[in-house]
Amino acid sequence: LWLGSYNRGVLWLSGGQLRSFSLGSGLRNNSIRHILEDRQGNIWIATGSGLSRWDGRELLTYYLPDGLAYGSVRVLAEDAQGDLIVGTDGGVNRLRNGKFVKDPALDLVGSERVWAILPRPDGALWLGTRGGGLLHVKDGKLARITSRHGLLSDHIYQLLEGADGRLWMSGPAGVSAAAFADLEAVVSGRSPSVPVAPYGVAEGMESSQMNGSTQPAGWRMSNGELWFPSVKGLVQINPRRSPWSIPSTVFIESILVNDREIPLGDEIRIPPGRGRLEIHYTACDLLAPERVTFRYMLEGFDSGWLPASFRRTAYYTNLPPGTYRFRVARLDAAAPHSASEASVALVWEPRFYETKWFYAACGILLAALAWGGFRLYARQTRRRYQALLEERVRLAREMHDTVIQGCVGVSTLLEAASGLPPSENGGKEALLERARLQARVTLEEARQAVWDLRHVSHGQSLDATLRDYAARLSAERGIPVDVSAEGDLGPLGARAERNLLLVAREAMRNALTHADPSRVWVRLSAAKDTIRLEVGDDGKGFDVVHTEAAENGHYGIAGMRERMAQLGGSLEILTTPGGGTRVVAFAPRQNVFLDPTAEATHD
Incomplete structure (x- = not known):
């Protein structure tokens, strides 16, 4: 011991x-x-x-x-x-x-x-x-x-x-x-x-x-x-015996929302709105009430039990709408058999904008807005692409109708001048002067084509501009070109004037180049509802169907049709092999004649 x-x-x-x-x-x-x-x-x-x-x-x-x-x-x-x-x-x-x-x-x-x-x-x-x-x-x-x-x-x-x-x-x-x-x-x-x-x-x-x-x-x-x-x-x-033999009952005393007491029941419905939720609970323990501890959990919000120690109130603030169940239990390590639990169902009603149908409506609206936005974006993209494509086509057409044709004219004059003998210096000088003039005109037309400038007649009427151009062609080719006009023809809109001019020029050049005519005429007339342009010749004529198919990407006949389509009009070609050709273009009067309040010009 x-x-x-x-x-x-x-x-x-x-x-x-x-x-x-x-x-x-x-x-x-x-x-x-x-x-x-x-x-x-x-x-x-x-x-x-x-x-x-x-x-x-x-x-x-x-x-x-x-x-x-x-x-x-x-x-x-x-x-x-x-x-x-x-x-x-x-x-x-x-x-x-x-x-x-x-x-x-x-x-x-x-x-x-x-x-x-x-x-x-x-x-x-x-x-x-x-x-x-x-x-x-x-x-x-x-x-x-x-x-x-x-x-x-x-x-x-x-x-x-x-x-x-x-x-x-x-x-x-x-x-x-x-x-x-x-x-x-x-x-x-x-x-x-x-x-x-x-x-x-x-x-x-x-x-x-x-x-x-x-x-x-x-x-x-x-x-x-x-x-x-x-x-x-x-x-x-004796650890196997417990001094706690009488079970203690846990119960919920009261529930307050924003300091206002709500009647108790099996299910408590809380009106819409956010605020402070207080749940007061207690347990009856006559042996040692000061030692009773608790734990609680709000199912649907808390992830697990929360220790409350000796506190007898649970607090929650700004709970979202939904269905919950509040559970509170005595936390008794000494006598687990005596622990009890109380619970109550809580339904926090939503505001109208917190309901499922409102969220669904918002979702549908957002989807519709997104779809509409996508459609608008796609439409704008298509418009931009179409505008770009049209601009490329316009430039190609303008080059064909102005620069290329002008260059062909200059080339023809230069070849003619180079073919004259030295003894004919006067004729050679005249051809070279005409080539220089044609080059200047071609340069001006190229500038106008690139910048899409409106006024191309330099203050002249359309029939006067056509007469000047016809005179130059007649002098170059040695074939008479007659221009006439009937009715009230002015003033014309800038785009209409340009398109009619270029259609007439293209038709005249085609006639002089391909038809082998003895004469060419241009008729410009204005009626009550339409304006009519006709370019004719007495040449050999041609097959329209095969000619348009053979163009294969060039802008001759197709370009003329597109120009008239821009004016809301149309273009017809009347010809038979050996019977001459007439190019007839029509356009509505309201699309051709100038409305001073509706059209601006580039500087």
């Missing part, structure tokens, strides 16, 4: 003989804190100034120079590996095979005052501290659980594993128990708090103040009973 005293060392009673160990026999201090027998039969003695070991023959002492964290040793424990865990008032050590070994995880404890140690089969160490709460050491990591997580106190005197599989703790606020699974949930961060079952005066103790500072500060008997020393005697607890 080994007995530790407060200040007289250790007494050993064996075989009827009494032996003592004190300062005079090798101990560094006579204040005994803990005595432990390890698996090899060694006796370990924790004192107020160092650690000693009795192996049956000699007493060996460990102190600071040997690696002890702090001189004042409080508690000893042997872990699953057979190492001795030494708790002191300034940290914790691991002793293996008689030597202190470095343990990085235990180094994390720092200078905590370790007063209780509980090794677990999984290699974890639970450390009770004075002021630092409960520490968990495993796999090189340290976690701390304190009163902020639900412990009765941050001062822990003893740690015991009960027959019920819970961790039992003693301290200045009484005895408490918590499931290891709940503690580990806090350690891993899966839970913010731990349910703790308290044992104190309300449960029948004379005092909630337990004794500590020396070990054992609690003991588990072979029958599973737990004994703890208090300032008013020993406390016996």
Whole structure:
């Protein structure tokens, strides 16, 4: 039998003989804190100034120079590996095979005052501290659980594993128990708090103040009973029995929305609008109402249970419309069988613009707007493409009708001049002068074609411009070209004037170039509703169908038809092989004659 005293060392009673160990026999201090027998039969003695070991023959002492964290040793424990865990008032050590070994995880404890140690089969160490709460050491990591997580106190005197599989703790606020699974949930961060079952005066103790500072500060008997020393005697607890035998009922007291109370019922409908929701609840517990804790959850909003501790009101702000169920339960780790739950269904009605049909209507509207926007974009894109295409076609047509024909005329004049003999210098000079004039005209027409300039007649009427052009062609080709006009022909719109002029020019050139005529005529006449342009010749005629097919991308007849189509008119070719040709163009009067308010010109 080994007995530790407060200040007289250790007494050993064996075989009827009494032996003592004190300062005079090798101990560094006579204040005994803990005595432990390890698996090899060694006796370990924790004192107020160092650690000693009795192996049956000699007493060996460990102190600071040997690696002890702090001189004042409080508690000893042997872990699953057979190492001795030494708790002191300034940290914790691991002793293996008689030597202190470095343990990085235990180094994390720092200078905590370790007063209780509980090794677990999984290699974890639970450390009770004075002021630092409960520490968990495993796999090189340290976690701390304190009163902020639900412990009765941050001062822990003893740690015991009960027959019920819970961790039992003693301290200045009484005895408490918590499931290891709940503690580990806090350690891993899966839970913010731990349910703790308290044992104190309300449960029948004379005092909630337990004794500590020396070990054992609690003991588990072979029958599973737990004994703890208090300032008013020993406390016996049977973990398999609970002092809470009467179930406590949880019920909802009231529900307020924006400080206005709503009548209770199985289903509560809340009118539309956002605001503050308050749910007041309580539980009937006559034994210890001040210890009742709760948890609650709003299904449809909260992802899980929320700990409420001792608070008896749940608050929610600006909940979206929907259907919810509020659940509240007593959080009782000591008597789970007595825990009860209350619930109520809540329907927060939506505003009209928060309903599904409104969202559906908005979705349809957005889809329609998107489709309309796409259609508009596609139409604008097509218009831009069409405008670009028309501009390219216009340029090609203008080049054919002006630049190319002008270049052909210049080339013809130059060839004629080069074919004259040196003796006819006068004729050659005349041809060259005409070629220069034709080049200037062609250059001006090219500029107008590129910039789509409106006024091409230089102040002349259309029939006068046609007479000038006919005179030049007649002089070049030696074939008479007659121009006549009937009716009121002016003033013409710029585009109409240009298109009619270019159609007439193209028809005249074609007649002089291909028909081999003896004469060509141009007739321009205006009636009440239409304007008519006719270019005819007495030449050899041609097959219209085969000629248009043979153009293969050129802009002769097709170009003339397009120009008249721009004026809302049409173009006919009346010809038979050997019977001459007439090109007849018609256009509505309102599309040809100038409306001064409707058409602008380029500068």
